[in-house]
Amino acid sequence: MERVSLTVNGSAVTVRADHPHLLAALREELDITSPKDGCSPSGQCGCCTVLVDGKAQVSCQLSLARAAGRSIVTVEGLEPAEAERYAANRFSRKFQAPATGIAL
Numbered sequence: 448m449e450r451v452s453l454t455v456n457g458s459a460v461t462v463r464a465d466h467p468h469l470l471a472a473l474r475e476e477l478d479i480t481s482p483k484d485g486c487s488p489s490g491q492c493g494c495c496t497v498l499v500d501g502k503a504q505v506s507c508q509l510s511l512a513r514a515a516g517r518s519i520v521t522v523e524g525l526e527p528a529e530a531e532r533y534a535a536n537r538f539s540r541k542f543q544a545p546a547t548g549i550a551l
């Protein structure tokens with residue numbers, strides 16, 4: 448089975464190439480659950496936002512082919528101060544989507 452190599456939260460990983468998008472690979476194969484599936488694959492809610500080479504991007508619209516070789520950071524990979532800021536922001540804004548704080 449074909450595999451795709453990328454870096455997730457600072458670690459080199461390989462995932463199956465048959466996932467429909469990066470979000471599925473993160474959640475289903477790597478057990479990284481901070482990016483949520485709120486509307487995939489429409490890309491409208493922002494719940495699946497991650498950093499891709501330092502830029503916020505919805506992971507349900509990113510194919511594994513386009514994610515290959517790139518650096519992905521999820522909330523699990525944030526520095527403690529960044530994660531704390533994310534959590535504070537998340538709970539201070541009642542209707543904020545879970546992962547939108549990652550863009551702060």
Ligand code: FES
Pocket residue numbers: 483484485486487489490491492493494495496505506507508
């Ligand atoms: S799950 Fe809603 S934008 Fe990706």
